[in-house]
Amino acid sequence: MVKEQGHKLVAQNRKARYDYHIDDTLEAGLVLVGTEVKSLRAGRATLVDGFAEVDHGEAYLHGVHIPEYTQGTWTNHEPRRVRKLLMHRAEIDKLERRVNERGYTLIPLSLYFKDGRAKVELALARGKKSYDKRHAIAARQADRDAREAVGRRLKGMG
Known part of the structure; x- marks a missing residue:
């Protein structure tokens, strides 16, 4: 099987740059179930209400809507479920410190596939x-x- 290469944009939160001062961005992987991946590959997702938070040393993505896969059966996923983010421990600890100290929030800027793996670009932002x-x-x-x-x-x- 040929390995996927390149960068395929699935969804972008363009309103985020209007609503927030973006201080820093970083990339994180996503833990997804099968029908979520199929729905994303079809180019369907909404980041508008999304945010991320650090809870007990792990990062989670909330409020991102990935609609059910149309050809899915009873194995379909819930569209707005909480998804775990894959990041290094040092990155998570650094984010947790900055969010708690300075009043920042973590918002998703874009959702994309990079070399076949689902990634989300997170921004450390302060509301305007x-x-x-x-x-x-x-x-x-x-x-x-x-x-x-x-x-x-x-x-x-x-």
Whole structure:
């Protein structure tokens, strides 16, 4: 059997970068059952309500919705079950310290297959206030306006 190679994106939490200040990202493996893997390979998952937590020295992913596999039978999985994350002990301990000390939260940014194995990209993040979001939108708009002005200037439109 040929081993899978490459990177296949399944789901992405694009709203996370808008709602949170992202300080650090890391990759973790997932403990999945068979029908979850089949459903992910079909490209079906939702990360919007997801978060991770460290409990008794182990990391778990909560709130991620992987729908039931359509061709599954009675062996189908529960869509929003808690899934264990696979990380090194030192990584888990470091995350636990940072989450407890500084008020961070762990949120999933993307879910993908890397060389045939299901992975999740976690972000150590701090929630944004509404004025931070407005500031980010204004900065993005100002940057876009500046790029358009430079483009017009280069084309000779003044």
